[in-house]
Amino acid sequence: EPEVTQTPSHQVTQMGQEVILRCVPISNHLYFYWYRQILGQKVEFLVSFYNNEISEKSEIFDDQFSVERPDGSNFTLKIRSTKLEDSAMYFCASSEIGATNEKLFFGSGTQLSVL
Amino acid sequence: AQKITQTQPGMFVQEKEAVTLDCTYDTSDPSYGLFWYKQPSSGEMIFLIYQGSYDQQNATEGRYSLNFQKARKSANLVISASQLGDSAMYFCAMREGLDDKIIFGKGTRLHILP
Numbered sequence: 001e002p003e004v005t006q007t008p009s010h011q012v013t014q015m016g017q018e019v020i021l022r023c024v025p026i027s028n029h030l031y032f033y034w035y036r037q038i039l040g041q042k043v044e045f046l047v048s049f050y051n052n053e054i055s056e057k058s059e060i061f062d063d064q065f066s067v068e069r070p071d072g073s074n075f076t077l078k079i080r081s082t083k084l085e086d087s088a089m090y091f092c093a094s095s096e097i098g099a100t101n102e103k104l105f106f107g108s109g110t111q112l113s114v115l
Numbered sequence: 116a117q118k119i120t121q122t123q124p125g126m127f128v129q130e131k132e133a134v135t136l137d138c139t140y141d142t143s144d145p146s147y148g149l150f151w152y153k154q155p156s157s158g159e160m161i162f163l164i165y166q167g168s169y170d171q172q173n174a175t176e177g178r179y180s181l182n183f184q185k186a187r188k189s190a191n192l193v194i195s196a197s198q199l200g201d202s203a204m205y206f207c208a209m210r211e212g213l214d215d216k217i218i219f220g221k222g223t224r225l226h227i228l229p
Contacts, residue, residue, distance in 0.1 A: 031215060042222060043160070043206060048215035056215045091160060098215055100148045101167050106160035 002026045006092050006107035013082055014115055021077045021110045023092030029105070031098040032075045034067065036060070036088040037109075043091065049075065050098065082114045117141065119207050119220035127226045128197055135182070136192040136223045138207030147211045149190040151181065154204040154222070163205075166190055194225075202227045 005024040013019050025032050034046040047057040049067055066078045075094075079086055089111050093104040120139045128134045140149065151163040166174045166181045174181040182191040194201055207220040 033216070035219075043208075043219040045216040045218065050215070058216075089158060093160075100146055100210055100212065101165060102148075103150060103162045103165060104217055105162075106152075108157075108159045111158075 002105070004092055004094055004105050004107035006090075006110050008110060009108065010111045010113070012113045012115065015084055016081050019079050019082055019112065021079075021090050021092075021112070023075045023077075023107055024073050025075055025092065025094035026096075026105055027073070029094035029096050031055075031095045032067075032069070033093040033095075033104060034077045035091040035093060035106075037091065038088045046077070048098075079112075082112075084114050087112055087114045117220075118211075118218045119209055121207055121220040121223050123223045124221070125224045125226070127228055129228050130199060131196055133193060133195045134197050134201075134225065136194070136205050136207075136225065138190045138192065138220060140188050140190060140207070140209050142188075142209065142211050144212040147209055149181070149183070150208040150210070150217060151179070151190075151192045152206045152208060152219075153201075154206065156203070160206075164192065197227050199227050199229060201225060 007022045032049040037043045045058050047061045048055045064080045068076050089109045091109045092107045095102045147168045149166045153161045164176045164179045166183045173183050178195045180193045204222045204224050206222045208217045210217045
């Protein structure tokens with residue numbers, strides 16, 4: 001089965017630094033997502049992206065966050081100035097057409113630790 | 116209000132027994148989809164089963180079935196003949212109408228005992 005690929009699997013950064021988390025969605029998928037999961041808590045929606053623009057975002061996704069699809073394959077999440085509370089597992093996901101009945105394919109996640 | 120409620124933070128079940136994981140949801144949209152995902156200790160999110168709001172029959176996928184009770188707004192996951200490898204976190208989730216996002220519940224941690 002095709003996979004969503006995320007790199008790196010672990011990222012450690014100092015508070016205030018910028019980080020970029022990378023994802024390669026499944027090639028024929030059109031909808032891309034970022035979710036995060038703080039340790040032991042539920043999976044929270046951050047942002048969805050379609051047709052080269054943000055289609056939906058949550059309250060968590062403030063000005064410190066941005067997403068980009070710099071080329072035909074990568075999808076990135078940038079955190080401009082990391083805070084301690086940004087420490088979490090970040091999941092990238094994709095779906096083919098974003099239909100109601102369509103599952104999301106998740107990557108294996110990037111564990112971000114902000115020190 | 117919580118969109119997805121999973122009231123069982125943790126469950127212990129004997130191997131080979133059936134297990135039901137509870138999920139209730141809240142939406143006013145007549146069109147929605149319900150999902151269950153499994154998250155083993157390795158961390159990845161694995162899709163298990165889907166139920167659409169207009170589906171007449173309960174969804175089944177191998178040992179997984181979804182007990183969909185629309186009037187009660189519940190979508191419980193049933194795992195038959197549980198196995199040690201079923202030990203994981205299980206998340207119920209919902210997509211409403213034309214929304215892009217899927218909203219997750221807090222999850223239930225299932226422990227299968229040998």
